[in-house]
Amino acid sequence: MALDQSFVGRSYPPTEPxxxxxxxxxxxxxxxxxxxxxxxxxxxxxxxGHPDVIAPPTFVFAITFxxxxxVVADPRLGLDYNRVVHGDQKFAYNRPVRAGDRLTVTxxxxxxRSMAGNEVLxxxxxxxxxxxxxxxxxxxxxxxxxxxxx
Amino acid sequence: xxxxxxxxxxxVGTELPAQxxxxxxxxxxxxxxxxxxxxxxxxxxxxxxxxxxxxxxxHGMFTMAEAIRVVTDWVGDPGAVVEYGVRFxxxxxxxxxxxxxxxxxxxxxxxxxxDNTVRVDLTATHDGQKVLxxxxxxxxxx
Numbered sequence: 001m002a003l004d005q006s007f008v009g010r011s012y013p014p015t016e017p018x019x020x021x022x023x024x025x026x027x028x029x030x031x032x033x034x035x036x037x038x039x040x041x042x043x044x045x046x047x048x049g050h051p052d053v054i055a056p057p058t059f060v061f062a063i064t065f066x067x068x069x070x071v072v073a074d075p076r077l078g079l080d081y082n083r084v085v086h087g088d089q090k091f092a093y094n095r096p097v098r099a100g101d102r103l104t105v106t107x108x109x110x111x112x113r114s115m116a117g118n119e120v121l122x123x124x125x126x127x128x129x130x131x132x133x134x135x136x137x138x139x140x141x142x143x144x145x146x147x148x149x150x
Numbered sequence: 151x152x153x154x155x156x157x158x159x160x161x162v163g164t165e166l167p168a169q170x171x172x173x174x175x176x177x178x179x180x181x182x183x184x185x186x187x188x189x190x191x192x193x194x195x196x197x198x199x200x201x202x203x204x205x206x207x208x209h210g211m212f213t214m215a216e217a218i219r220v221v222t223d224w225v226g227d228p229g230a231v232v233e234y235g236v237r238f239x240x241x242x243x244x245x246x247x248x249x250x251x252x253x254x255x256x257x258x259x260x261x262x263x264x265d266n267t268v269r270v271d272l273t274a275t276h277d278g279q280k281v282l283x284x285x286x287x288x289x290x291x292x
Contacts, residue, residue: 030184031185033177056222057215057231057234061185089210089235095229
């Protein structure tokens with residue numbers, strides 16, 4: 001069933017703040033095998049001009065994707081998550097995410113289209129810090145594959 | 151932001167040092183925990199095959215995280231990345247053995263932009279086939 005086009009432009013309420021922890025950043029950097037000291041050594045990060053350790057560029061996806069769950073799970077939208085694959089991902093940074101940030105995400109449905117039976121959903125997540133300053137915007141394209149004919 | 155590469159020193163076509171990133175089942179379990187993405191297609195072979203995949207596949211976001219390292223290792227400061235986007239075009243299949251899979255990533259400067267920024271186009275392959283499309287980063291140089 002085609003997704004409801006009237007959801008285009010709809011924004012969801014900002015998420016509760018996610019506090020970025022130093023050890024969570026370290027855990028993520030280790031998981032991707034990245035030894036850049038800016039992720040684990042506050043002095044190294046400061047030498048680069050950052051107030052504290054920063055997170056790898058894609059770290060914030062865990063936060064924005066969880067926020068996008070509000071959209072994905074919205075029963076009124078009617079997306080079948082079992083058929084969803086991640087199509088595209090993009091980030092635009094105002095500054096890197098860093099330890100101590102308390103981040104909120106506001107998710108908006110940017111676009112809905114049908115292509116060859118697939119439903120394509122574009123979600124934009126605007127990430128702000130505790131001061132209300134914009135940190136990063138994440139765009140996530142989800143593709144719900146066409147249901148098999150019974 | 152303090153990139154160790156100077157804008158004046160690069161031109162369109164400048165190649166970034168290529169890198170090879172290994173990925174095993176253990177890597178995927180560790181990434182699942184760190185990222186919070188516990189989708190079983192990334193660790194459960196039985197489940198992956200039931201949904202039509204050839205085997206367990208790497209998280210697309212894992213591949214995305216590895217690919218940008220070609221850029222962040224080049225500039226030194228990961229905070230210099232202004233934009234980064236990819237399209238997930240093919241899965242990276244990770245067999246249950248000690249070798250796992252490898253992701254090969256290369257990059258080159260595709261355009262010099264305003265404010266000391268450049269666009270880097272990345273190529274990520276696995277088994278000789280591209281796994282990311284439209285893989286581009288904009289990075290601010292010194």
